[in-house]
Every structure is written in C-alpha cells, then in structure tokens.
Amino acid sequence: MDIIKTDNLTKKFNDLTAVDNISFSVKKGEIFGFLGPNGAGKTTTIKMLTTLLHPTNGSAKISDFNIVKDRDKVRKNIGVVFQEPALDTELTGGENLDYHARMYGIGRNKRKTRIEDVLHLVDLEDKRDVFVKNYSGGMKRRLEIARGLMHYPNVLFLDEPTLGLDAQTRRAIWEYIKKMNKEEGTTIFLTTHYMDEADYLCDRVGIIDHGKILVIDSIENLKNSVGNDVITLSCSDLDGLIKRLEKEDWIENIERHESLLTLGVEKGDEKIPVIIEISQSQNIQIKSISVRKPTLDDVFLHFTGRTIRNQETADIKIPPRFRSRMG
Amino acid sequence: MKAAEFQAIYVMWLRQMKRFIRSKSRLVSTIVQPLFFLLILGSGFRVATFEGVNDYLSFLAPGIVTMAILFSSMFTGISVLWDKQFGFLQEVLVAPISRFSIIIGRTLGGATVALIQGVIILLIALGLGVEISGVFGLLLTLVFMILIAFTAVGFGLVIASKMEDFQGFQLIMSLLIMPLLFLSSAFFPVTANPTMKTIAIFNPLFYMVDGLRGSLVVNVATVNHPLLDLLVVVVMCIIMMGAGSYLFSKSEV
Numbered sequence: 001m002d003i004i005k006t007d008n009l010t011k012k013f014n015d016l017t018a019v020d021n022i023s024f025s026v027k028k029g030e031i032f033g034f035l036g037p038n039g040a041g042k043t044t045t046i047k048m049l050t051t052l053l054h055p056t057n058g059s060a061k062i063s064d065f066n067i068v069k070d071r072d073k074v075r076k077n078i079g080v081v082f083q084e085p086a087l088d089t090e091l092t093g094g095e096n097l098d099y100h101a102r103m104y105g106i107g108r109n110k111r112k113t114r115i116e117d118v119l120h121l122v123d124l125e126d127k128r129d130v131f132v133k134n135y136s137g138g139m140k141r142r143l144e145i146a147r148g149l150m151h152y153p154n155v156l157f158l159d160e161p162t163l164g165l166d167a168q169t170r171r172a173i174w175e176y177i178k179k180m181n182k183e184e185g186t187t188i189f190l191t192t193h194y195m196d197e198a199d200y201l202c203d204r205v206g207i208i209d210h211g212k213i214l215v216i217d218s219i220e221n222l223k224n225s226v227g228n229d230v231i232t233l234s235c236s237d238l239d240g241l242i243k244r245l246e247k248e249d250w251i252e253n254i255e256r257h258e259s260l261l262t263l264g265v266e267k268g269d270e271k272i273p274v275i276i277e278i279s280q281s282q283n284i285q286i287k288s289i290s291v292r293k294p295t296l297d298d299v300f301l302h303f304t305g306r307t308i309r310n311q312e313t314a315d316i317k318i319p320p321r322f323r324s325r326m327g
Numbered sequence: 328m329k330a331a332e333f334q335a336i337y338v339m340w341l342r343q344m345k346r347f348i349r350s351k352s353r354l355v356s357t358i359v360q361p362l363f364f365l366l367i368l369g370s371g372f373r374v375a376t377f378e379g380v381n382d383y384l385s386f387l388a389p390g391i392v393t394m395a396i397l398f399s400s401m402f403t404g405i406s407v408l409w410d411k412q413f414g415f416l417q418e419v420l421v422a423p424i425s426r427f428s429i430i431i432g433r434t435l436g437g438a439t440v441a442l443i444q445g446v447i448i449l450l451i452a453l454g455l456g457v458e459i460s461g462v463f464g465l466l467l468t469l470v471f472m473i474l475i476a477f478t479a480v481g482f483g484l485v486i487a488s489k490m491e492d493f494q495g496f497q498l499i500m501s502l503l504i505m506p507l508l509f510l511s512s513a514f515f516p517v518t519a520n521p522t523m524k525t526i527a528i529f530n531p532l533f534y535m536v537d538g539l540r541g542s543l544v545v546n547v548a549t550v551n552h553p554l555l556d557l558l559v560v561v562v563m564c565i566i567m568m569g570a571g572s573y574l575f576s577k578s579e580v
Binding site: 050051052072073075076078080082084085086087088089090091095099100102103104105147 | 329330331334335337338341342345346349350413414415416417418419420421422423424
C-alpha cells in the first residue's frame with residue numbers, strides 16, 4: 001500500500017523552480033530516502049508534504065488525504081523532525097513533549113505513559129526535567145525524534161536527521177531510526193546528503209538534483225544499475241599504465257587520484273589477472289590492487305555526473321533569502 | 328470548536344506564562360524600568376505645575392501603566408519572530424490546530440503577562456499615594472488595560488509578519504513608538520501646545536493614556552470622556568488584532 005503518493009508536485013519561488021514535477025510513492029512501513037545535494041529541493045518537498053508550503057502545481061496524498069484539501073487530517077497522520085531544531089529551549093524536555101501531545105489531542109493518562117515510552121525509546125528518561133537549553137546537539141535531535149513519535153504518526157518525516165552531529169551520535173541516531181521503524185511500524189521519509197546514511201538506513205532511495213528525481217530504486221538495484229565494479233590499484237609507473245589501459249575498450253572509465261588509479265569495469269574479479277598481465281608486459285610493477293562494489297557515491301556520480309562534494313563547492317545560484325528554504 | 332483547539336490555546340498561553348515566570352531578568356526589568364520612571368519623573372516633575380494637573384504622580388501613573396503594558400505586549404507579538412528564527416514556529420504550524428487558535432493562545436498569554444505587570448505597577452502607584460476614583464473606575468481601568476494589551480500584541484504580530492530580523496524592531500521602537508509615547512500625554516499634558524494637541528488626535532496611544540487616566544485617577548483633567556476613548560480603543564483593537572491575525576495566518580515558513 002502506498003502511504004505517500006505525489007503527482008507532478010511542483011514548487012516555484014518567483015522564477016526559481018525548487019521542486020520540478022516530481023511523482024513518486026512511498027510504501028507503508030518502509031524507510032524511504034531522498035538523496036541529493038544542498039539546494040536540490042529536498043526540504044521544499046518535505047515542507048509541501050507536511051502542509052507548510054502550498055504546492056505551485058500538482059498534488060500529493062498522505063494516507064489518502066490530500067495535502068492541500070485535508071490539511072488537518074494530513075497533519076494528524078504525520079510527525080516531523082525539521083532540519084533546524086524546533087524545540088522550545090526555555091522549557092524542559094518533558095514539557096516540550098507534553099505540549100506537543102496536547103496539541104494533538106492526546107488525553108492526560110495516555111500523555112503520561114506515551115512520554116515515558118518515547119523517552120525510553122531515545123534513552124532520555126533521566127533528562128525529562130532538564131531544560132532543553134542544557135541539552136547537547138545530539139540530545140536535542142533525539143528529543144525531537146521522540147516528539148515526532150508522540151502522537152503515533154503513520155509517517156515520520158526526518159529532514160537531514162544527523163546534520164552537524166558527530167560520528168558516534170550519528171550512529172546512535174541511525175539506530176533509533178531503525179528501532180522505531182521496526183518497533184512502532186512507522187513509515188519513515190528522510191532526506192540526506194550523506195551517502196552512508198542513505199546506504200545504511202533506506203530501503204529505497206530517490207536521487208534528487210535540481211528539483212528533479214533522477215532515479216528511484218532499492219539501494220541494491222541502484223548499485224547494480226551502475227553495472228560495474230571499481231578496481232583500485234597502485235603501481236610503479238602510473239602514467240605509463242594509463243597510456244596502455246586507454247587502449248582497452250572494456251574499461252569504462254579511468255580516473256587518477258594522486259598515487260591511485262580507479263577503473264570502472266564489468267566483472268571486476270575476472271579483470272584483475274588481465275590487468276596484471278598487461279602491466280607485466282609493459283614492465284610496470286603493480287604494488288596493490290583491489291576490487292570493490294560501487295557505493296552510493298559512485299551511483300550518485302553515475303546519475304548526476306558529479307560527486308555530491310563537487311556540487312556543494314560549486315553551489316548553484318539561489319537568491320539568498322531562499323537558500324535556507326531549500327536543501 | 329474541538330477539544331484539541333482549546334488545548335492548543337491553553338498550551339500557547341501556558342508556554343507564555345512559564346517563559347515569563349522563568350525569565351528572571353525579564354521579570355525584573357519590566358517592573359524596575361517603569362518603577363524608575365514613576366519614582367524619578369514623579370519626584371522630579373512634582374514641583375512643576377501643569378494646567379489641570381493637581382497631583383503630578385496621579386497624572387503620571389496611568390501613563391506609566393500604559394507604557395508598561397504596551398511594551399510588554401508588543402514584545403509578545405514580536406517574539407513570533409523569535410520562534411520563527413529558532414524553528415519552534417514550524418512545530419506549531421504542522422500541528423493539527425488552526426492558526427486562529429495559535430493566535431488566540433499567544434495573545435491571551437501575552438495579555439496576561441502584560442496585565443500582571445500593569446497591575447504590579449498600579450499597586451506600586453497606589454502605595455506611593457495615587458488616589459483612585461472608585462470601583463467602577465477600577466473596572467474600566469482593567470478593561471482599558473486588556474484592550475491596550477490586545478492592540479499591542481496585534482501590532483507586534485503585524486511587525487513580526489512583515490520583518491525578517493530584530494533590527495527592524497529596534498527601528499520601529501525608536502522612530503515610531505517612542506515619539507508616539509512622548510506625544511500621548513503619558514508624561515506631560517499635550518493640551519498646552521496647539522500643535523501637539525492636533526497631533527494627539529491622530530495618535531492611537533493618546534486615546535489609551537487619556538482613557539486609562541480618565542477612568543483610574545481623580546485630581547487630573549482629561550481631554551476626552553473615558554467612554555469616548557474606550558470607543559476609539561475598541562475600534563483600534565479590532566483593527567490591529569484583525570490585521571495581526573490575518574498577516575500571521577498568511578505567513579509561510
């Protein structure tokens with residue numbers, strides 16, 4: 001069953017098209033991720049799906065409720081964790097959760113037990129009566145995730161859930177996300193520009209760039225669709241080897257990274273002996289050689305022609321006041 | 328209206344109250360500042376004679392009460408900007424509650440805070456020997472205080488919807504609110520100067536101060552009958568609250 005379904009969803013800010021005719025669906029119970037660089041239109045999509053922005057064109061349904069016509073019903077069915085923290089820091093963690101539950105019409109007794117439950121889920125039981133301004137960045141994120149779950153949403157939206165957190169905390173957040181997907185059966189829609197995050201968490205990933213979805217598929221299929229293995233090697237004469245290998249048409253791409261060479265090939269393990277043979281015939285000594293499956297990085301590179309890192313430094317032209325809305 | 332809407336109003340109100348009580352510096356500054364005005368201006372100008380003013384402290388007290396409520400309520404309206412910048416507004420806006428409830432709750436919260444401050448200053452003024460007119464006058468004073476609070480919250484909301492940051496707020500305070508306050512007869516009667524008297528007719532703050540003064544204290548002459556002032560203030564309140572909630576409901580995050 002499709003819990004989110006969009007149909008040519010579009011959002012324009014003046015003459016900038018942030019989200020461009022996207023259509024996709026998310027199945028009940030899955031973790032679905034939007035992967036793309038900053039400014040790709042991820043946050044704008046989330047803001048439309050969570051009823052904060054009106055689509056310029058197209059429509060979307062969540063649990064069969066239209067995001068424009070049945071806003072209140074949509075809102076009841078979703079939980080949201082925004083990119084920037086959206087907590088009241090002058091209140092305690094418990095108060096933040098309690099106020100949230102009240103706004104969603106949860107009764108007194110249920111509120112109490114639910115607060116315990118969600119705090120337990122994110123290991124914040126002992127911080128309930130601490131003011132949020134005294135929380136660390138990771139604790140705030142966890143509290144927000146807990147808050148997003150308070151009212152038993154069908155779908156939880158997570159906008160860049162681990163942005164700006166250290167490696168350890170990111171891991172922990174990932175575990176919480178997996179846990180609530182499993183234990184509460186919550187469908188999760190997340191956006192990220194971290195490859196490893198999408199790789200670790202998502203059942204299916206949509207790659208989005210310049211407001212358009214380039215491809216949607218399971219991680220496994222995406223990696224397979226790149227259709228090749230990556231061979232990394234180092235040797236005594238890189239330039240000489242490159243010159244020789246350029247003549248071989250079974251090598252799809254050759255890239256030089258300082259003292260390393262990466263080759264995109266089919267059936268990498270069978271190609272290793274061939275490469276060694278060629279280099280020996282040229283009197284070039286191979287120092288190391290390895291073959292690996294492509295990562296999401298390679299997938300992104302394949303579909304967009306750029307790595308995410310390149311994209312960020314080259315930053316696209318967005319009027320400054322819209323910059324914070326996108327991403 | 329659904330139960331969740333009442334809960335939402337209550338939550339918005341409660342949040343304002345908790346923040347107010349917990350913010351010691353705000354509590355102190357909002358009481359101490361008007362107190363300084365009362366004590367220093369009050370004792371400094373006590374020897375001066377103004378036409379129609381038998382007791383300067385009685386003249387000044389309603390002005391200071393108005394000022395305190397005005398500043399406090401405007402701050403509440405403006406603090407929407409805070410919530411916008413710190414993201415909390417989004418959390419409220421994705422909740423299944425109407426924006427109208429959010430406005431009502433916030434306004435009630437801001438008005439309650441402002442009223443508490445106003446009443447404290449009123450009590451201090453009474454302690455300093457200001458004579459008041461009676462029970463009916465006191466009730467009318469309360470009505471004025473509530474209306475002033477609502478009007479100022481509405482005005483704050485208007486500014487908050489139209490501005491991106493706090494620098495603009497500072498500008499509006501020093502270029503608009505302070506001059507209007509000086510020309511409102513809060514600190515001295517404007518009747519002696521014909522130009523000022525003309526300006527006062529177009530000054531919304533004038534009707535607030537004049538009305539509050541007319542209903543609260545004796546020994547002091549006012550320009551208009553308090554009920555006429557009341558009428559003007561009611562109209563302004565409706566306009567400001569209407570504009571404030573309209574602009575807030577239209578604003579996108």
